[in-house]
Amino acid sequence: QQPVQSPQAVILREGEDAVINCSSSKALYSVHWYRQKHGEAPVFLMILLKGGEQKGHEKISASFNEKKQQSSLYLTASQLSYSGTYFCGTVQEEGTYKYIFGTGTRLKVLA
Amino acid sequence: EAQVTQNPRYLITVTGKKLTVTCSQNMNHEYMSWYRQDPGLGLRQIYYSMNVEVTDKGDVPEGYKVSRKEKRNFPLILESPSPNQTSLYFCASSARRLHTGELFFGEGSRLTVL
Numbered sequence: 001q002q003p004v005q006s007p008q009a010v011i012l013r014e015g016e017d018a019v020i021n022c023s024s025s026k027a028l029y030s031v032h033w034y035r036q037k038h039g040e041a042p043v044f045l046m047i048l049l050k051g052g053e054q055k056g057h058e059k060i061s062a063s064f065n066e067k068k069q070q071s072s073l074y075l076t077a078s079q080l081s082y083s084g085t086y087f088c089g090t091v092q093e094e095g096t097y098k099y100i101f102g103t104g105t106r107l108k109v110l111a
Numbered sequence: 112e113a114q115v116t117q118n119p120r121y122l123i124t125v126t127g128k129k130l131t132v133t134c135s136q137n138m139n140h141e142y143m144s145w146y147r148q149d150p151g152l153g154l155r156q157i158y159y160s161m162n163v164e165v166t167d168k169g170d171v172p173e174g175y176k177v178s179r180k181e182k183r184n185f186p187l188i189l190e191s192p193s194p195n196q197t198s199l200y201f202c203a204s205s206a207r208r209l210h211t212g213e214l215f216f217g218e219g220s221r222l223t224v225l
Contacts, residue, residue: 002153032213041201041216042154087154089214097161098169099144099214101154 003102020073020105022088031071032089078109117217132187134202142205143185147198192224
């Protein structure tokens with residue numbers, strides 16, 4: 001079952017903050033976050049690992065609550081370039097490499 | 112330049128005409144996978160491969176075949192395409208066990224089956 005993301009869509013003004021949540025009905029072993037711009041491929045943003053280790057490439061932060069099976073992505077002082085659809089992704093079951101993406105969150109940043 | 116290359120990028124075909132979408136990566140990645148993206152359904156995994164000659168089904172494997180004869184290539188085969196396979200397809204690869212590695216995506220292949 002797909003992890004559920006909230007909100008489904010959000011509109012911001014430049015400089016505003018946003019939080020995107022990813023909630024799973026199954027245990028999460030790691031969580032990946034991707035951003036996809038319209039007509040393009042998803043691009044990796046961040047990975048969060050069990051035990052709190054976090055790896056990322058941009059000035060975007062995230063949290064991972066293993067007990068609650070949730071992850072949140074924090075976009076601070078949003079820029080126009082942040083517009084796109086955000087997906088969380090995870091390996092469905094430990095010991096397999098079946099991968100599943102969340103339902104997606106459409107984010108639009110206005111000038 | 113490190114990349115995942117898919118071909119063709121765009122294809123219109125007819126029901127039942129076998130087709131292959133190629134995927135090649137130049138990063139020596141072990142893990143490769145295929146996804147389809149449909150409006151309202153998001154990205155769904157079709158097949159994945161952990162290494163040469165090792166493949167397994169994802170969530171939506173029906174109507175598709177894959178092979179991994181070489182580490183760099185992971186073609187997606189539609190033996191008898193049907194209109195419900197009209198979709199945007201992405202190939203992706205990863206250097207490590209997926210729990211700790213990121214997915215690198217190809218640019219996508221938009222397939223229309225008439």
